[in-house]
Amino acid sequence: MNWLIDFFGNAANWSGSDGIPTRILEHLEFSAAAFLIAAVIAAPLGLLIGHTGRGAFIVVVSANAARALPTLGLLVLVVLLIGVGTVLPVLIPLVVLAVPPILVNTYEGVRGVDADLRDAAYGMGLRGRQVLFKVLTPSALPLILLGLRLSAIQVVSTASVAAFVGLGGLGRFIIDGLATKTYSDVIGGAVLIALLALAVQLGFTLLNRVVVSPGVRQVR
Amino acid sequence: MNDEPLVRWDWIARNWDNGGPSAIKTLLESHVVMALLPVVFGLLIALPLGVACARWRWLYQPTAGLMNVVYSLPSLVLFSIFLSVTGLTQSTVIIPLTFFTLAVLIPAVVDGLGSVPEHVRQSAVAMGFRPLRRLLQVELPVAVPVVLGGLRVATVSSISLVSVGALIGQGGLGNLFIDGWQRQFYTPIVVGIVLIVLLAVLSDGLLVLAQRLLTPWSRARRRTA
Numbered sequence: 001m002n003w004l005i006d007f008f009g010n011a012a013n014w015s016g017s018d019g020i021p022t023r024i025l026e027h028l029e030f031s032a033a034a035f036l037i038a039a040v041i042a043a044p045l046g047l048l049i050g051h052t053g054r055g056a057f058i059v060v061v062s063a064n065a066a067r068a069l070p071t072l073g074l075l076v077l078v079v080l081l082i083g084v085g086t087v088l089p090v091l092i093p094l095v096v097l098a099v100p101p102i103l104v105n106t107y108e109g110v111r112g113v114d115a116d117l118r119d120a121a122y123g124m125g126l127r128g129r130q131v132l133f134k135v136l137t138p139s140a141l142p143l144i145l146l147g148l149r150l151s152a153i154q155v156v157s158t159a160s161v162a163a164f165v166g167l168g169g170l171g172r173f174i175i176d177g178l179a180t181k182t183y184s185d186v187i188g189g190a191v192l193i194a195l196l197a198l199a200v201q202l203g204f205t206l207l208n209r210v211v212v213s214p215g216v217r218q219v220r
Numbered sequence: 221m222n223d224e225p226l227v228r229w230d231w232i233a234r235n236w237d238n239g240g241p242s243a244i245k246t247l248l249e250s251h252v253v254m255a256l257l258p259v260v261f262g263l264l265i266a267l268p269l270g271v272a273c274a275r276w277r278w279l280y281q282p283t284a285g286l287m288n289v290v291y292s293l294p295s296l297v298l299f300s301i302f303l304s305v306t307g308l309t310q311s312t313v314i315i316p317l318t319f320f321t322l323a324v325l326i327p328a329v330v331d332g333l334g335s336v337p338e339h340v341r342q343s344a345v346a347m348g349f350r351p352l353r354r355l356l357q358v359e360l361p362v363a364v365p366v367v368l369g370g371l372r373v374a375t376v377s378s379i380s381l382v383s384v385g386a387l388i389g390q391g392g393l394g395n396l397f398i399d400g401w402q403r404q405f406y407t408p409i410v411v412g413i414v415l416i417v418l419l420a421v422l423s424d425g426l427l428v429l430a431q432r433l434l435t436p437w438s439r440a441r442r443r444t445a
Contacts, residue, residue, distance in 0.1 A: 069380060073416065153292045157295065160294050160296050
């Protein structure tokens with residue numbers, strides 16, 4: 001508890017380029033960029049693969065690879081290979097790790113839609129694309145959102161580890177605190193990242209309430 | 221960025237078993253211990269808890285909510301927090317990873333027990349199985365595929381997550397990443413990634429094999445179908 005008071009009570013921690021507000025903004029900035037890039041790649045791909053049924057093996061491979069690949073190793077290797085200095089080399093592993101949860105869950109969501117529902121949509125005269133966007137996507141929305149949530153949390157988490165290879169953000173408090181044995185910074189940083197992760201979790205729970213059709217929600 | 225080759229085989233040969241604490245073999249051993257003990261502990265805790273949640277449904281909602289929160293916490297956060305409690309020991313990695321395992325396995329056990337068809341349960345009752353024996357000899361075996369599915373996810377994640385522990389000084393093969401980064405030297409990083417992925421693939425394969433052995437009926441059914 002004393003560590004928390006030391007960290008949050010220290011006025012110097014609240015201002016400047018290494019202050020808490022700056023670090024939170026940095027963390028959000030990198031995370032949002034990586035997450036949006038991943039979502040733009042993975043969501044349409046997942047919808048397409050789920051709808052056409054072609055390329056399902058990509059989904060399986062990416063799901064397994066993402067789980068087995070060690071985050072830290074990937075980060076360190078890519079940054080060493082491409083070179084330190086810019087944000088790009090750190091962004092690449094963040095995006096790579098953020099894609100699979102969205103891809104897998106979007107695919108599963110579309111695949112899992114009741115076949116009767118799909119047939120009914122075709123029977124009513126909807127075209128392939130209309131079926132995908134007007135029937136399959138809304139029905140699969142809970143799973144798609146789950147994928148987006150898991151991915152966002154993965155990004156927030158990986159971005160903290162990325163402080164080790166020189167990225168700013170909240171991970172800096174942990175990494176620098178460990179290096180200088182300032183445990184109040186380590187614990188303070190950990191608490192801030194935890195709060196950020198929980199905020200993301202909560203945000204998606206609320207989003208779920210708003211965007212998922214009540215009819216779909218009742219079935220679950 | 222430099223002419224360093226991705227892999228220097230002579231470095232691997234020299235450091236595989238150099239007798240020191242940074243020998244690849246030593247790191248591999250500690251990695252296996254720190255990755256698999258949480259899975260074992262997690263399974264031992266998740267089975268009774270999962271059974272309890274399936275039996276008393278009101279328990280499940282709060283447990284699942286709590287596990288969801290735990291699962292959303294980055295591993296680095298939990299490691300850092302436990303560092304102040306358990307210090308620079310393997311427990312600092314093992315305890316948080318046990319929580320992650322629980323977050324995957326408790327829902328798997330509950331879903332697994334939920335996947336037992338009602339007619340199977342009723343047949344067992346009609347044959348005179350008492351609740352405990354019915355659980356051990358009928359319901360849990362039928363739940364094996366779902367539970368093992370969760371176990372595979374937990375094992376592979378655990379093996380890869382241990383390496384983050386290197387940032388707090390206990391990372392098994394993850395220490396190779398730190399080493400390679402500090403010396404701008406690719407070989408240890410590549411060795412670490414390859415060994416971790418191999419370890420994950422091997423464990424996953426063993427669990428698939430275990431599932432085949434534990435559920436011989438699923439194969440028999442496929443053959444007749």
